[in-house]
Amino acid sequence: MSKRALISVSDKTNIIEFAKGLKERGFEILSTGGTLRSIAEAGINVTPVDEVTGFPEMLDGRVKTLHPMIHGGLLGKRSNQEHLTQMEEHGIVSIDLVAVNLYPFKETVQKMDVSHQDIIENIDIGGPSMLRSAAKNFEDVLVVTDPTDYERVLAAITSATDTYEFRQQLAAKVFRHTASYDTMIANYFLSQTEEQYPESYTVTYEKVQDLRYGENPHQQAAFYKEPIQSRPTLATAKQLHGKELSYNNIQDTNAAIEIVKEFTEPAAVAVKHMNPCGIGIGQSISTAFERAYHADPISIFGGIVACNRPVDVDTAKQLSQIFLEIVVAPSFETQALEILTQKKNIRLLELDVTSDDKQSNRLTTVYGGALIQAYDAKEVSEEDLEVVTNQQPTEQEINDMLFAWKAVKHVKSNAIVLAKDSQTIGVGAGQMNRIGAAEIAIKQAGDKSEGAVLASDAFFPMPDTVEAAAKSGIKAIIQPGGSKRDQDSIDVCNQFGIAMVYTKVRHFKH
Numbered sequence: 001m002s003k004r005a006l007i008s009v010s011d012k013t014n015i016i017e018f019a020k021g022l023k024e025r026g027f028e029i030l031s032t033g034g035t036l037r038s039i040a041e042a043g044i045n046v047t048p049v050d051e052v053t054g055f056p057e058m059l060d061g062r063v064k065t066l067h068p069m070i071h072g073g074l075l076g077k078r079s080n081q082e083h084l085t086q087m088e089e090h091g092i093v094s095i096d097l098v099a100v101n102l103y104p105f106k107e108t109v110q111k112m113d114v115s116h117q118d119i120i121e122n123i124d125i126g127g128p129s130m131l132r133s134a135a136k137n138f139e140d141v142l143v144v145t146d147p148t149d150y151e152r153v154l155a156a157i158t159s160a161t162d163t164y165e166f167r168q169q170l171a172a173k174v175f176r177h178t179a180s181y182d183t184m185i186a187n188y189f190l191s192q193t194e195e196q197y198p199e200s201y202t203v204t205y206e207k208v209q210d211l212r213y214g215e216n217p218h219q220q221a222a223f224y225k226e227p228i229q230s231r232p233t234l235a236t237a238k239q240l241h242g243k244e245l246s247y248n249n250i251q252d253t254n255a256a257i258e259i260v261k262e263f264t265e266p267a268a269v270a271v272k273h274m275n276p277c278g279i280g281i282g283q284s285i286s287t288a289f290e291r292a293y294h295a296d297p298i299s300i301f302g303g304i305v306a307c308n309r310p311v312d313v314d315t316a317k318q319l320s321q322i323f324l325e326i327v328v329a330p331s332f333e334t335q336a337l338e339i340l341t342q343k344k345n346i347r348l349l350e351l352d353v354t355s356d357d358k359q360s361n362r363l364t365t366v367y368g369g370a371l372i373q374a375y376d377a378k379e380v381s382e383e384d385l386e387v388v389t390n391q392q393p394t395e396q397e398i399n400d401m402l403f404a405w406k407a408v409k410h411v412k413s414n415a416i417v418l419a420k421d422s423q424t425i426g427v428g429a430g431q432m433n434r435i436g437a438a439e440i441a442i443k444q445a446g447d448k449s450e451g452a453v454l455a456s457d458a459f460f461p462m463p464d465t466v467e468a469a470a471k472s473g474i475k476a477i478i479q480p481g482g483s484k485r486d487q488d489s490i491d492v493c494n495q496f497g498i499a500m501v502y503t504k505v506r507h508f509k510h
């Protein structure tokens with residue numbers, strides 16, 4: 001008895017070649033509406049599924065293959081005599097291969113001006129049902145959902161490669177595919193509600209590439225992206241030059257992008273190990289980069305630079321003077337690109353870093369679980385500041401404090417940032433006590449700390465940081481406030497003529 005294959009595909013890529021190959025291997029082909037037409041037009045003999053089910057396709061295609069004649073043919077175990085007897089009693093004939101790909105839900109959701117109803121209609125029901133039935137019964141049914149697998153499935157049919165393991169691999173791919181498909185649907189429905197953290201949280205990612213290694217050479221790693229990309233992202237950035245990004249490159253570039261997004265004026269950010277080592281803003285991107293560079297000309301070596309304006313010739317000349325792993329910017333002027341591409345080891349990424357994605361949730365995995373939280377999108381403006389000292393800050397100090405505040409938000413806690421004239425001059429990151437972070441930042445700033453401002457990501461539990469700031473010539477301090485011992489810090493400020501403002505917002509970053 002000839003074997004039977006059921007083909008029902010939305011994406012008709014290579015389907016004729018596949019159907020031909022199956023015919024050559026002695027399969028009878030069953031098919032649904034549009035797929036059947038394509039196969040028949042290619043001159044291949046094909047049986048409509050409604051001849052098998054005894055029912056017409058109905059309800060606008062919502063019901064075509066959802067029938068015991070189909071699912072019995074897929075799920076019946078050939079090694080189980082009872083199954084075979086029942087199948088015979090009901091006239092159910094085995095189906096030995098299923099090739100199905102699904103209604104384009106992902107593509108539909110991403111369309112501009114698409115209606116809710118259109119999205120709903122693009123939820124495939126019959127397709128996943130057949131895939132799941134076939135995948136459950138993989139010992140007896142070959143199941144293929146990815147057109148790039150057609151060739152190896154055809155090859156397997158007539159060779160020794162059609163093994164249990166091979167069939168199980170195909171089944172595993174199917175269950176990943178249907179799970180991912182359902183996740184996209186579930187997340188679309190979730191997005192239609194106010195609910196943020198439902199009883200189960202489903203995520204799905206598509207592989208961008210395998211990475212040479214992870215954080216260290218002995219760790220394996222791969223890069224994945226969200227399947228629905230509704231805005232320019234790191235996963236879709238265009239690499240214009242240089243070798244493949246590494247795991248650490250991706251993390252650091254992400255950190256640089258998150259920081260540069262804070263600024264509307266031309267800004268450049270240099271990152272090392274996910275902390276900013278220099279941030280500058282200015283009238284032009286070249287001035288901004290000059291400031292970011294001079295913020296810490298030592299640490300920027302081997303760093304990642306993100307710019308929020310196109311890289312021009314002036315900036316490219318400066319960037320080319322030092323060893324940088326990556327420059328990411330919305331674009332590169334032609335001549336700037338010529339200058340930078342002369343450097344073999346630099347990677348250049350084109351990405352609209354100004355796009356706003358501050359609404360999204362962020363997920364971190366922990367031992368045996370995950371933490372999901374809203375992005376820290378809190379912004380502070382001049383009106384939000386409360387001056388708590390006798391000394392009022394000058395307009396320049398306010399500008400520098402607001403700048404330093406945007407910077408300190410992105411520094412690992414405990415974090416202290418010193419800034420002056422639109423430039424960071426000292427960054428103390430990731431210390432176990434606040435004074436430790438302050439000492440690092442002050443030491444790095446050196447003489448520049450005279451007249452500078454200091455930002456602290458969280459309140460001062462004691463006045464030691466303010467005392468250190470006073471000694472180094474700091475003139476204004478921005479911090480959340482809210483410590484039981486706030487008054488001690490205010491007293492030190494008053495003693496040294498330092499202005500202090502509260503933001504009433506904390507920016508821990510772990």
Ligand SMILES: NC(=O)c1ncn([C@@H]2O[C@H](COP(=O)(O)O)[C@@H](O)[C@H]2O)c1NC=O
Nearest residue numbers: 010032033034035062064065066125126127
């Ligand atoms: N309703 C059903 O019984 C059903 N059976 C198969 N499909 C899907 O119909 C599509 C193919 O349709 P056509 O052959 O008419 O172009 C495939 O993506 C397949 O997954 C169905 N459609 C949706 O649920």
